[in-house]
Amino acid sequence: MPRPDSADPFGTAALRDGIVAAWRSSPTRLREDAATEADYVRAGYRDRVLTELAQNAADAATRAGIAGEMHIWCDGDTLHVANVGEPLDEAGVHALTALRASSKKQGVGQFGVGFTAVLSVADEIEVRSRTGSIRFSESRTRDLLGEHGLPVPTAGIPALRLAWPIADAPRAGTDTEVVLHLRPGIDARELLERFRDEAVDVLLELPALRTVVVDGHDTTRSETRLSSGLYDVSIGELRWWEYRGTSARWLVPVVRDRVRPVSRDVLRAPTRSDEELSLPALVVADVAMQPDRRRMLPGAHLETAAEGYASFVAALPADQRLDLVPTPGFARSDADDRLRTAILDELRSAPWLPAADGGADLLPSRAVAFPGLTDELADVLADIVPGLIVPALCAPRYAPALAAVDVHRIGPARLTELLSGHDREPRWWNRLYEALMPLVVDGVVAEELASLPVPLSDGRTVTGPRTTVLASDLPEIRDLALPWVRLVHPEAAHPLLVRLGADTVSAADLLSDPALVAAVEDVDIDDPTDDTAARLADVVLRLVTHVPAGTVPRELGALPLPDTHGELTPADELLLPDAPLAGVLVEDAPFGIVEPDLVAEYGADALRAIGVGWGFTVLRAELPTGPDHNLPDEDLWWETVDADPDTLVAVRDLDLVDEDRWAQALALLASDPATAEALADRAGYTAWWLRNEATLEGQRLGHYRWADDTTFEGLLDPCTHPDAGAFRSCLAADALEDVDLAQTLLDRLADPERRPTPAVIVAAHTTLAQAFAAGTIEADAVTLPDGVRTVSGAVVDAADALIPDRPWWVGVIPTDRLVTGAAGTATALADLLDLPVASAVLSAATARPGRATTWDREAAAVAATVVTGAPLPKGALVLHDRLTLRCSGALTGEHDVSWWVDGSGATHSTVQGLASAAAAVSTAHAAAAVSTAHAAAAGGGTRS
Known part of the structure; x- marks a missing residue:
């Protein structure tokens, strides 16, 4: 209900009279009031309309002991700000008009100088309250100054010094309503939008306020106390976690239960000031401020606001605590620098860092951060690195924060x-x-x-x-x-x-390690207290089962193992119990028997792999370069090798076989696939050694022939051993490989008890001649027997033998005096056997003349070459019905032949001999030239 216009419950008339009297008595006072009010409007309280009115509303609610509410709306060009709480009283009116005084009893002030902020938007202001209402009016103040003859100050009219009572009541449901009649040029809608944006801040800064309603838009603050001691504050859809200290409140924004540190703000004391801050949390502190509340008073104890900040941080979830540590950077103001320093000092002096082991929080000076720490690593290092903080705080992004509080990082x-x-x-x-x-x-x-x-x-x-x-x-x-x-x-x-x-x-790598060989060599077999040999044997015998057979380094054969007498003996000097090898070796062979318990524990295969004998042992060496493998006569074999083999595969200990037990030894070699492989390589060491050293029935193995090989049938005995097929490469080949076989062939060619066929005789002489020509054998390396074998099979005295160095001598020399090999071998054979070639000791001429012609004119000659496939010879041809030669020298008398070539190169032939002559003449001249040259150099062979 409106009150009578004459009602003046707050005595504003007396207040006006007193103030006007003061102005009249001191015009300076009038100018000072006008200047002060203008300064507040233009500087200290610019843009603080809502903030200052909200402070008043908060104080009113606090005094009334209720939750504060503000309602803000526009009615045309009039802005209304209403609140609930303690209504206007006389002290409040005095505070409003006194300018330099306030009726504040607690909180931020009830109608103090901050109310001056309303003049930034209005010259006509009403304060309506359920206890009475007043109006401040620039126009009425100006009129009153004129009535009293007072000049208008250059700074303007001090509109808030004089109040007049009005009859208007506040909005229903509120206790006080401030009505601002906006001056021209002030946009009411723009003001409302700005107030709506500021509503969150005032509710955050002034907890006495619960709700701010701007033009129907409701913004409400609610809070819940958390188990951590913090408060969960919600304003609309926004959330903060708040810590309440003794002289400050700290708030940090929260999104989905995760803090979102701020990067810049201002000191709120409790409302926003101009003191810029760069702290990660908002601070609402009880700090002495200048009257306009924009700057701190000199000497204000700002550092006390940091008290309890460590408790604030400690109340946060462990993985978020470092988010609230101020990181190094330039301070935005002196207040920022002082508060940042105080906070860091507080954090350094209190335990708040969560321990990785789940124990009590740690002082930063006793905490350790390990970049990249995980839960698993923290668990392992719990008692190794005391003071580890939780892994989440060891991330690289927290390094500046950890450094700021002096946490040791490793x-x-x-x-x-x-x-x-x-x-x-x-x-x-x-x-x-x-x-x-x-x-x-x-x-x-x-x-x-x-x-x-x-x-x-x-x-x-x-x-x-x-x-x-x-x-x-x-x-x-x-x-x-x-x-x-x-x-x-x-x-x-x-x-x-x-x-x-x-x-x-791999096992192969371990076994081939030179350090193992050195360890084996360093074993002291004479020290009964040293168990090194037993430990090495245990490891090696278990490793060898994981490598391919035959690949264990031969040096491990030196590994000492106990024999049946308990004596330590190198493995390669031991045999397995009942080893078949023992049955073929000489009686004094340097082998003992390995302790049977080792066989039971590790198995025969493991022991055999390091050299313990069962059968013969095979040596394998990759990329060998010389005779350094401790094989008998190895150096002699290397002399037969044209190029180093990629792999040396050789059977060991062949030199220890009893010469009477080679039949059993060969059977043993043939039965083992590993040794049988070595036997099959004719060029290899094993086959070479057996050919030269192994004997069967008194004969060297290399002097036997394979039963199906008839090359030297009648001269070499066939090998009848049941396993001969396995060691065929150890028998004689169709080419001479050593001097001993050459000697054997020479002796057996001269042995009348032997019955070689003419073909074998020629083959044997051919082989001997070729070996001599190749340098495999030398004449002084063999002993020539008295007799030689002729083509007829007869063994004749060497003085009666003739070697045909021209193919036409074959028809002249009787077969029981004819010694020959294949074409082209005459000279070499003559030199080897120390026999003359026919051309050197014989001469012959045709006894009767024939008909001179040429090859191409004789139909029979051409027909003969067609039949034989030989090319048609060139040169002279003399045909005879009967061709008789008259011989002198080593062979005398007349001899009938089918064809002949005289000293001039003319061919003499019967019709029946044309085929043979044509076949021979085509190659005879080349062979004759070689043979003649050799004979001239040698002077012909003549045995001494």
Whole structure:
């Protein structure tokens, strides 16, 4: 209900009279009031209309003990701001008109100088309250100054110094309503939009307010106390977590339960000031401010606002705490610098960093951060690195925050130092390697972890993976202790070690390691207290089962093993019990019998692999370069090799076979696929040695022939051994390979008890001649027998033998004096056998003349070449009905032949001899030239 216009419940008439009297008595006072009010409007309280009115509303609600509400709306060019709470009283009116005084009892002020902010938008202001209403009017004040003859100050009219009572009541449901009659040029809608944006801030800064309604848009603040001690504050759809300290409130925005630190704001004391801040949280502090509340008063104790900040941070979820640590940067103001410094001092002096082990929060000075830390790694390092903070806070993005509070950060290199000297189970180390694996993303980290401790299978722990090896592909042997190599314990083995430089080895790699050979060589077999031999034997005998047969290095044959007498003996000097090899060796063979218990434990195959004998042992050497394999007569074999073989495969200990037991030995060699392979290589060492040294029934094996090979049938005996097929390469071939076989052939050609066929005789002489010509045998390397074998099969005195160096001599020399090989071998055969060639000791001429012609004119001659396929010879041809030669020299008298070539090169032939003559003459001249030259050089062969 409107009150009578004459009602003046707050005594505004007396107030006006007193103020006007003061102005009249002191015009300076009038100018000062006008200037002060103008300064507040233009500077201190510019753009603070809503803030200042909200402060008044908050104080009113606080005094009334109720939740504050503000309602703001426009009616034309009039702005209305209503609130609930304690209504206007006389002290409030005095505060409004006094300009320099306030009726504030608590909070931010009830109608103090901040009310001046309304003059930035209005010259006519009403304050309506359910206890009475007043109006401030620039126009009425101007009129009153004129009535009293007072000049208008140059600064303007002090409109808020004089109040008049009005009868209007506040809006229903509210206790006080401020009505601003906006001056021309002020956009009411724009004001409402700005107030709507500012509503969140005033509700955040003034917790006494619960709701701000701007033009029907409701913005409400609600809060819930959390178990952490923080308050969850919601304003509309926005959320903050709030900490309430003794002299400040700290708030940080929250989105989906994750803090979103701010980067810039201002000091709120409690409403926004001009003191710029760069802290990660908003601060609403009880700080002494200048009257316009834009700047702190000099000497204000701002640092007290930081008290409890560490508790605020500690109340946050563990993985979000570092988000609220101010990181290094330029301070935005002196207040920012002071508050930042105080906060960091507070954080350094209180425990708030969450421990990785789940224990009590840590002081930063006692905390340790490891970049890249994971939950798994933290669990492994719990008792190795005290003070580790939770992995989430070790991320690289938190490095500046950790540095700001002096948290010690360690890297992989420092971690390896801390791990040094710790004794842990191999599985623990495996867990550590697994946890470290994701961190090794480049060579820098790998180098920093180069000294990582590694447990070995023998119980030692060494420094650095680069000196170790893993046998991850051999699960059966990974638990072995390998004294000659740094083998990673199988329960600790991990791919990280390979990444850091460890090698992955196979059983073959381990067995071929020179360190193993050295370890074997260093065993002291004379020290009964030294168990090195037994430990090495255990490892080696278990490793050899994982490598292909025959690939174990021969040097491991020196591994000492106990024999049946308990004496340590090199493995390659031992035989397995009941080894068939023992039955073919000489009585004094240097072999003992291995301890039977070793056979039972490791198996015969493992023992055989390192040289313990069963049958013959096969040696395999890749890319051999010379006779350094401890094989009998190896140097002699290498002399027969044209080029180094890619692989040397040789049977050992052949020189220890009893010469009377070679039949059994050969059967043993043939029965084993490994040794049978060596037998089959004719050029190899084994076949070479057996040809020259093995004997059957008193004869060297190389002097036997394969039963189906008739090349030397009647001269060499066939090998009748049941397994001869397996060692065929060890028998004589159709070519001479050594002097001994040449001697044998010479002797047996001269043995009248032998019955070789003419073809075998010619073949044997051909082979001998070719070997001599090739340099395989030399004349002074053999002993010539007295007799020689002629084509007829007869053995004649060498003085009666003739070698035809021209094909036409074959028809002249009787077969029981004719010694020959294949065409072209006459000279070499004569030199080897020390026999003359026919041309050197014989001469012959036709006894009767024939008919001279040429080859191409004689039909019979042409027909003969068609039949034989020989080319038609050129040159002279003399046909005879009967061709008789008159011979002198080693052979005298007349001899009938079918064809002949005289000294002039003319061919003499009967019709029946044309075919033979044509076939021979085409190649005779070339062969004759070679033979003549050789004969001239040798002077013809004549035995002494």
